Structures are given as structure tokens and as C-alpha cells.
Amino acid sequence: MSRFARSERQELADLLLAVGPDAATLDEGWTTRDLAAHLVLRERRPDAAAGILLPPVRRHTDRVQARLAAIPYQRLVELVRQPPWWSPVSNPLVHEQANLMEFFVHHEDVRRAGTGWQPRNLPAAQQAALWRRLPALARLALRRFPATVLVQAPEHGETSAGGTGDQLRLVGAPGELILFLFGRQRAARVQLDGPAALVERLRTARLGV
Known part of the structure; x- marks a missing residue:
């Protein structure tokens, strides 16, 4: 284990x-x-x-x-x-x-369902382990999204998923990105840039596996 x-x-x-x-x-x-x-x-x-x-x-x-x-x-x-x-x-x-x-x-x-929470300071090795799982999760969670989403974790890398055409940029620590892609968008501390309508659509989409 x-x-x-x-x-x-x-x-x-x-x-x-x-x-x-x-x-x-x-x-x-x-x-x-x-x-x-x-x-x-x-x-x-x-x-x-x-x-x-x-x-x-x-x-x-x-x-x-x-x-x-x-x-x-x-x-x-x-x-x-x-x-x-x-x-x-x-x-x-x-x-x-x-x-x-x-x-x-x-x-x-x-x-994060409680009050006064802050993101945990996860060990670098744990963030790296979460990042290794992220590309496959992104492809699955965003498989029906109509635009390309460039998923970036500073110091870890980037991957892309979703459709073609317009592009969004989703940036955060690996743990925050995983929460977002698991459908916890409102509780994830990420930066999301792109056309306003698509940004809102992604923030409210039913994501997850």
C-alpha cells in the first residue's frame, strides 16, 4: 500500500x-x-x-x-x-x-464541505503522483466537452483533452485540477481562461468518471 x-x-x-x-x-x-x-x-x-x-x-x-x-x-x-x-x-x-x-x-x-478550509500543502511527491494520473482523468472527464482544454500544472507539465476548435486553459496544482475534473469545480482552486461562454460551461459541466 x-x-x-x-x-x-x-x-x-x-x-x-x-x-x-x-x-x-x-x-x-x-x-x-x-x-x-x-x-x-x-x-x-x-x-x-x-x-x-x-x-x-x-x-x-x-x-x-x-x-x-x-x-x-x-x-x-x-x-x-x-x-x-x-x-x-x-x-x-x-x-x-x-x-x-x-x-x-x-x-x-x-x-471542503465545512467552513474555513484552506488547500492542504501536499508533499511534492504526492502532487507528482497525482499529476501522473491526471492525463487519463482529463481525457475521460472532458471527452464530451466541445472545446480543447489545455490542462497545466506549473512545475509538473501540461496535457490537453476535449474537442477541437476554441481553446481553454485550466491551471492549478495537480490536486486542485483533479478535484475540478472530478466535478468539484466550485471547490477547486484553479485558474480558467478562455471565451467567457465556454469558461462558464466548463465550470458548470457534469464532469467526473
């Missing part, structure tokens, strides 16, 4: 306990209890996890998540903290690739 994925997991679990089961998150309509149940489902119920991405099985996913959310909250958070070794997304061979962005984003979902 990579140290960054592990630290994001442990810090998120600590925060979930600190704010309690009914705190808001950036995931629309989800409390911290719902978020914890989602993470447990993703790792421990592969039969239901498919519905996170596939609408035909989403009803089953929703039913399983509701049952998990009924687990006593402290126990639910402990399941988040201690991933099963056998899980397709948390075994030691895939943990870094499958979980670094997932737990970074959900950690910020809880942090």
Missing part, C-alpha cells in the same frame, strides 16, 4: 469520526455516513460496485449502500480504515493505482 494512499485513507477516517455521521460533503445529497458506506461498498461488495458506473445495476447498488449505511457509524468508519486484502480495488498490487485519487477526492469532499 503506498504511503500516500494509506495516509489519505487514514486521515479521511479520522475526519469522518471527528465530524460525525451527519456532516455535509461535496457529494450532492450525501452525508458523511453515505460517503463512508459508498467506500465500503466499493471495496467489499464487488457485486454492487458495478452500479457506481453502470446505470442498469444502480438499483442494486443503492440498496446495498443503504444497508451498509445502517451499520453503526464507528464500525462503518473502521471498515473504511481497514481495507480487505482480497478486494479487487484494495489488494496490495493495485492499491496505489486504484485508491490514491479516490481517497484524496473524498477526503477533500469532507474537508
